Amino acid sequence: MANTHSFHIPVMGIGFTIDSPLKVSHLGIDSVISLVDDILLEKLRKMYCDLSNLPYTEITDKTEDFRALRITSYLNLIQNLAEEKFQALKVATQESSSEIKKYFSILPDSSYLKKEFNKRTKTNFNLEEIKNWLKENLTMGSIDVNIMTKVDKDNYIKNKQLPTEYNDAHAALRGYANSNVNSSLILSAGMNPRLYSYIEQFDDFFPDKNGYIKKKIVLKVSDYRSALIQGKFLAKKGLWVSEYRIESGLNCGGHAFATDGYLMGPILEQFKNEKEDLAASIYGILVSALERKNKPLPKHILPIKLTAQGGVGTAEEHNFILNHYQVDSVGWGSPFLLVPEATTVDKATVEKLATAKEKDLYLSNISPLGIPFHSLKGNTKDEEKAKNIAKNRPGSSCPKKFVSLNKDFKESGLCTASRQYQHLKIKALEKENLSKEAYKKQYAQIIEKSCTCVGLGTSALLTYGLDTKTEGDGVSVCPGPNMAYFSKTMKLTEITDHIYGRNNVISRKDRPHMFLKELSIYLTYLQEKVKETSSKSSIKQLKYLSTFKNNLADGIKYYEAIFKTNTSFIKTLNSYKITFSKLSEDISKKQTLNNVVH
Numbered sequence: 001m002a003n004t005h006s007f008h009i010p011v012m013g014i015g016f017t018i019d020s021p022l023k024v025s026h027l028g029i030d031s032v033i034s035l036v037d038d039i040l041l042e043k044l045r046k047m048y049c050d051l052s053n054l055p056y057t058e059i060t061d062k063t064e065d066f067r068a069l070r071i072t073s074y075l076n077l078i079q080n081l082a083e084e085k086f087q088a089l090k091v092a093t094q095e096s097s098s099e100i101k102k103y104f105s106i107l108p109d110s111s112y113l114k115k116e117f118n119k120r121t122k123t124n125f126n127l128e129e130i131k132n133w134l135k136e137n138l139t140m141g142s143i144d145v146n147i148m149t150k151v152d153k154d155n156y157i158k159n160k161q162l163p164t165e166y167n168d169a170h171a172a173l174r175g176y177a178n179s180n181v182n183s184s185l186i187l188s189a190g191m192n193p194r195l196y197s198y199i200e201q202f203d204d205f206f207p208d209k210n211g212y213i214k215k216k217i218v219l220k221v222s223d224y225r226s227a228l229i230q231g232k233f234l235a236k237k238g239l240w241v242s243e244y245r246i247e248s249g250l251n252c253g254g255h256a257f258a259t260d261g262y263l264m265g266p267i268l269e270q271f272k273n274e275k276e277d278l279a280a281s282i283y284g285i286l287v288s289a290l291e292r293k294n295k296p297l298p299k300h301i302l303p304i305k306l307t308a309q310g311g312v313g314t315a316e317e318h319n320f321i322l323n324h325y326q327v328d329s330v331g332w333g334s335p336f337l338l339v340p341e342a343t344t345v346d347k348a349t350v351e352k353l354a355t356a357k358e359k360d361l362y363l364s365n366i367s368p369l370g371i372p373f374h375s376l377k378g379n380t381k382d383e384e385k386a387k388n389i390a391k392n393r394p395g396s397s398c399p400k401k402f403v404s405l406n407k408d409f410k411e412s413g414l415c416t417a418s419r420q421y422q423h424l425k426i427k428a429l430e431k432e433n434l435s436k437e438a439y440k441k442q443y444a445q446i447i448e449k450s451c452t453c454v455g456l457g458t459s460a461l462l463t464y465g466l467d468t469k470t471e472g473d474g475v476s477v478c479p480g481p482n483m484a485y486f487s488k489t490m491k492l493t494e495i496t497d498h499i500y501g502r503n504n505v506i507s508r509k510d511r512p513h514m515f516l517k518e519l520s521i522y523l524t525y526l527q528e529k530v531k532e533t534s535s536k537s538s539i540k541q542l543k544y545l546s547t548f549k550n551n552l553a554d555g556i557k558y559y560e561a562i563f564k565t566n567t568s569f570i571k572t573l574n575s576y577k578i579t580f581s582k583l584s585e586d587i588s589k590k591q592t593l594n595n596v597v598h
Helices: 020-027 038-051 066-090 097-105 112-122 127-137 168-177 193-201 224-235 264-292 315-324 334-338 347-355 380-390 419-430 436-447 452-463 481-485 492-499 514-532 539-562 567-597
Strands: 031-034 143-148 184-188 216-221 241-247 305-309 329-331 361-364 373-376
Touching: 020 031, 020 066, 020 097, 020 143, 038 066, 038 168, 038 452, 066 097, 066 127, 066 143, 066 168, 097 112, 097 492, 112 127, 143 168, 168 193, 184 241, 193 224, 216 224, 224 241, 224 264, 241 264, 264 305, 264 514, 264 539, 315 329, 315 492, 334 347, 334 481, 334 492, 347 452, 361 481, 380 452, 419 436, 481 514, 514 539, 514 567, 539 567
Parallel strands: 031 143, 143 184, 184 216, 216 241, 241 305, 305 329
Antiparallel strands: 361 373
């Protein structure tokens, strides 16, 4: 069945979409829950059980396999509560009439469902007929989940390492697999072969003879090559990737995975052109694997969805991506942080986001994962970090340890944002007898890391007035650059009207096209890389710059061709070409100097 909406709400942070399905799935909107923080999930499960007068038994960390059990229990609860809301809506009573109206009012005007509903309610209105029609035609939004594949910390009991299946991402996968939810597992942050192999343990991820898959696999990718490699790897295990979620490398929220200069437009073009070949080549591998496993063989090539996200901000961009690249859905992330009906963001953070300008949104190095991370200047977690530094006690107490992945000082791992790690790292730095300038630079890099695994979830606790004694009140937030152009809290009807072109919530006239914004971010990124590279740099570093430059050049040519009749677009593109030419010259000079030095 086709999607009810042509947009979805991607995962945001750890807590910002933690209960979004309960807010929007009965209205036909797909959204994604992060499975990083089982402690947060357990606190919200208790809250929702109390609110719904449902029995609650705490799953403590003394319970065997507590992480997986917490995730299963939370997802089952959200599924049940969302289903109740959806069923109540379909009954078409006086009480549910406002939600029914909202369901149809937020649909695109081109929607067959919307047109049919309006036709049926205008002439010969029959309540029983309407009820039956609603039951047959309305669909819930999907309750999807996200696992960052590399956030897969080893776990221990009394200094004894537990088997791999108790690692964090493995346990999260098991928690989802054992839940009653029929939806999609979105895997992000690259390939984790051990985790991917573990998916084989659960029957819900395999297709039946009709091609139906109870729990679908979605890969978040930023280039075609990665999609092909991962898709084939999973197919060899009898697992089908039902959707490739293509995200801009740098013009996105959260962690940013810079491609080698590949821009979003050309990437989407490649996926569109090679979609059928991708499906056919992977399907052959899938069938062979299913035969070996004595699993049912689907009668036909299974469908693949393409979706895209990262920086989209206008109805024009939304429609262009849908129509030109033939994608199935477009992800709208950061703007939804300003929609309390859809996401869970504390009031103070919403106000900071609404007033944020370009200068307040920056690509930082604060993530303990060592991956560039979009952040908001003045967020309360950074203020908390600064106070600790001022007291000469840099680092977090690390109450949750979800990214305790660094093993430089401890076999079980430490988080690079933790007080313990930063203390040990600074002590080691002091022994290196560096120059004052070199020491200062490395010291700053150590203390820059921030406790995001707590900060990205605390907002939900503050929103609902839940205990933050363990976590503290500091909030990290990770909007994409697009946030600068959305400047007010919005109702769900306002943002959906904006997405579908019925209204415009952006008051500024200077917002650049999403592709141009991404190009500008890539140029800034390349400038920084050029600065970091000296004539004595390795051949590998210089080759990276050359590859990056060549791919950007190809992307610029692509945009020149595809937007040749859009004078405004081409004018801005030409200004970026001047910056690009200067960077190209700098890279060529460094390569020449490198050849002389070597």
